[in-house]
Amino acid sequence: MLTTETLSTARRDEMIDITRQVAAIVSKDGRRSGIAVIYCPHTTAGITIQENADPDVKHDVLMRLDEVYPWEHPRYRHAEGNTAAHLKAMTVGTSQTVLIEDGRLVLGTWQGIYFCEFDGPRRRNYHVKLL
Numbered sequence: 001m002l003t004t005e006t007l008s009t010a011r012r013d014e015m016i017d018i019t020r021q022v023a024a025i026v027s028k029d030g031r032r033s034g035i036a037v038i039y040c041p042h043t044t045a046g047i048t049i050q051e052n053a054d055p056d057v058k059h060d061v062l063m064r065l066d067e068v069y070p071w072e073h074p075r076y077r078h079a080e081g082n083t084a085a086h087l088k089a090m091t092v093g094t095s096q097t098v099l100i101e102d103g104r105l106v107l108g109t110w111q112g113i114y115f116c117e118f119d120g121p122r123r124r125n126y127h128v129k130l131l
Contacts, residue, residue, distance in 0.1 A: 001029055003128045009120035013066065013088075015050070015058045018126065019112040022098070023105050025128050032103050037129045039095040044085035044119035046092035047126065052112025065091065065118075085119035092116050100130070 003025050007016060022038055040047045051057045069084040069091075076083040096113060099106035107113075115126055 001130045003130075004125055005128065006123065006125050007115060008123050009117040011117070012071075012085075012120050013062045014117045014120065015048075015062065015114040016117065017052055017112045018115050019052065019105070019107070022113050022128055026100055026105060026130065027103065029130050030103070031100055031130055034100045035131050036098045036100055036105065037095055037127075037131070038098065038113055039127045039129065040089075040115065040124075041094075041127065042089070042124060044082055044089050045122075045124055046089045046094055046116045046118070047096045048092050048114050048116055049096050049098070049107070049111050050114055051110045052114075053110045058114075082119045088118040089116070092118075 005021055009016065022036060026036055038047050050061065065088045069087040071084045073083070078086070098113065115124065117124065
C-alpha cells in the first residue's frame with residue numbers, strides 16, 4: 001500500500017515530526033508485521049529519524065547544518081540560489097525504513113520520524129509504502 005501525505009512548511013529550514021501520521025497509516029492498514037518506507041520526493045527536503053523528546057535537538061541539528069552549508073557562498077553556481085538546501089537534503093537523505101511489529105512502528109523511546117524542510121516555506125508531499 002502506498003500513501004501520499006501533504007504538509008505545509010512555515011520556514012526555510014525546519015523539522016516536522018510526522019511520527020503520528022506514519023503510525024496512523026500503519027494502524028489503518030492493519031498490518032501486524034513488516035516495514036514502512038517513508039520517502040521524500042523532493043531534492044531540497046528529506047526524511048530522518050531523530051530524538052523527539054527535547055526540541056533543542058531540532059534547533060541544534062538545523063543550526064549545525066546551516067553552519068556546514070551556509071545559504072550563501074561566493075562559489076555556489078546553481079542559478080536558483082538554493083544550493084545549501086540541496087546539500088542539506090543530500091546529507092539527511094530521502095528516506096527511512098522503520099520496522100513494524102505487533103501493528104506498531106518499532107522506534108526507540110526517544111525516536112521520532114521527521115520531514116526536514118530546507119527550502120521553504122512550501123507545500124510538500126511524502127510517501128509511505130508498507131511492505
